[in-house]
Amino acid sequence: MSDNRQIVIREVPDGPLRPDHYGEKAVAIPEPADGEVLVQTRAITIGAGQRAGLQGSASYAGAAQADVVMGGTGVGRVVASNHPGFAIGDAAMGMTGWQEYAALPGDSLTGVDGDLEPELLLGPLGTNGLTAYFGLLDVGDPQADETVVVSAAAGSVGHTVGQIAKIRGARVVGVAGSDAKCSLLTDELGFDASVNYKSDDFRGDFKAATPDRIDVYFDNTGGDVLGSALFRMNARGRIVCCGVVSQYDTANPGPGPRGIPGLLVNNRVRMQGFLVFDYEDRYADARTQMSEWLRSGELRPQTTAYDGLEAAPQAFVDLLAGATVGTTVVRIAD
C-alpha cells in the first residue's frame, strides 16, 4: 500500500513550542488488527490543552515522547474494518493523531454523520463543544441574570461557553487577547461585554465590565485572568477550571494566584476542575442539544482552518500564540 504521512514529535520542547519541534515521516499504511478499524483522516483539531502533554511529565494528556506520532482528535472515513460496528465508507471520529491513516480499536471510535462538515464534528459537536457544554452547565451551573465570565473567550471552548451562557439567560463577559477578538465576541457572537487582557489597564477594564461582579468564571487560562477574577467573585460563586493555557507553553509554570485559599473562604467560592471524558455517557444527549442550537442559529461556531497535514505544527504554534479564533482545524483529505 502507499505511504502514510505522519507528523512526529522530534524533540520535547523546554520553552515555547516551535514548528521544528516536529518532523515528518512516511511509513506503510497499517493493517487493522482484529477489532480495529483503518481510518483515513479527513481533518484533525488542535487544542491548547495538548501543549500540556508536551511537558515531559504526565498531565491528563499523558506524557510526551520523542519520535512518536503527535496525538489528537480527528474525523475520517473507514477504509477497512475488522470491527462489526464499522463498515467501509462510514464516517468516524477518534484519536487519529496527526497522520493520514490510523488503525484504531473500533470501540474507541465514535460513528458520526459523514454529511456534516469536519469543522462541525470537531468543533461544537466534538470535544471542544462538549467541554464547553458540560463545564458550563454541570460545573458552573449559571442561572438567568447571573454574570458569567469566560477567559480565552474567542478560543475553541470559550466562544461556545459564552454562547451557551447567553442561551441560558446570563450576562456574559469574554476575556480575549486582541481588540479584533473582543469585537468578534460582542459584535458577532452576542457577548454583552469583552475585555482585552493585554490592555494597559486590564484590571480597571475588567472591573468596569463586571459591575455586578462574577457568579461563574469559566477559566481556560489560569494566571493573571484567574487572579483578577478571584477578586471579583460573588458569594457562592463558581470557578470552572477547564484549562491553563497561560502556563502550557513553558517548562516552568509560575506560582498560583494570590488570595488562594483566603478569597475562596471569604466568598464561599467553589473552584472545580473537570475533564470532559467523565461525561461520556451523556455525550449523545449533549450533541442532540448542540445540534438544535446550531439549527436555530443560537450557536454560531467559529473555526480557523489550515490546509494540509504539514501545516499542523504551525497551526499549533499559532494557536498557542493566540493567533487563531474558534476551533483550530487542519484539513488533511477531502
Added chain:
Amino acid sequence: MSDNRQIVIREVPDGPLRPDHYGEKAVAIPEPADGEVLVQTRAITIGAGQRAGLQGSASYAGAAQADVVMGGTGVGRVVASNHPGFAIGDAAMGMTGWQEYAALPGDSLTGVDGDLEPELLLGPLGTNGLTAYFGLLDVGDPQADETVVVSAAAGSVGHTVGQIAKIRGARVVGVAGSDAKCSLLTDELGFDASVNYKSDDFRGDFKAATPDRIDVYFDNTGGDVLGSALFRMNARGRIVCCGVVSQYDTANPGPGPRGIPGLLVNNRVRMQGFLVFDYEDRYADARTQMSEWLRSGELRPQTTAYDGLEAAPQAFVDLLAGATVGTTVVRIAD
C-alpha cells in the same frame, strides 16, 4: 454600677501580632436598650481566623479599627434583660467581645445550658465544633475508607475534624507543628497518622503518611501544606477551604500555591470555601449529634485555657505561634 473592663485594639498590626497591640480600658457597665440583654462574660474563645479581621482590609471577620473592643465569641450569664427570650440567670452565647459585660441584641444571642462548662459550649458545641462538623461532612463529604488529611490538626477546628472523620470510617492523617501535637493526635485522639510540617523532610513524611493519596483535604492553613496536598489529591478529591492561618499573621500574604489551577483540572478536584454562619438553620441538629458523640466518648475535646481577661492578648499571640492545643479559651468570671 461598677466598671466594665475591656481589651481594646490599640494599633492595627502590620506584622506579627504582639500583646502590646492591645490595651485595657474600663468603662461603665452598659444599660441594655430595648430588645437588648446585658451579659456578664464567663469565658471567651479565640480563633486564628480573628487575625484576618486585624489586617486593615475587610475579611469575613470585618475590618479592624483602633480603640474598639476586640470582637469574639463568649458565653456568660444574663444579668439584665429587655428581651422576652432571656431572663436574669439564663446562660447565653454570643459576640460578647473581650470584655466583662456586653449589652447585645437578644436576637443575636443563643440560649445555652448553663450547667455545661464554657469549654464545651465554646469548643465542640460552639463555632469551632460546628465549623468542623459542616465543613467536613457537608463540604468534604468523606466516605468510609477514604483518606482525610487535616492541617492545623491539633487546633480548635482541626482536632474535631479528625475525630469526626474517624467516626465516619475514614483513614485520618493530621498535620501539626510539633512532635508533641503529632503524638497527641495519634496517641490520644485516634488519628491514624500525623506529620510535623516543621520536619526537614516534610514532603517526604507527608507522602509516606498518605500511601493511598488524599480524598478529602481539610485546609486550615493554606500555604505550604495546601501546596503539598494539591500534589497528592486523588481524582475527584475535595479540598475544604476553612482557614488560612499561615497567612493571617502578616500584612503581606505570599502568592498562591503552584499547580493551581492545573492540578485541579488534571484530577477533577473540587476546592470549596465555606463559612459556618451559612449553616445556622442546622446548628441545633449538629449540636444534638455532637452532644451524642461527646457522651459516647467518640469525641474528646481538647482545650487550652487562660485565666483572666488580661491574658487574652497573650493567648491570641500563643495561638498564632502554634503554642496552644484544641480550643483556646480565656476564663473571665466563674
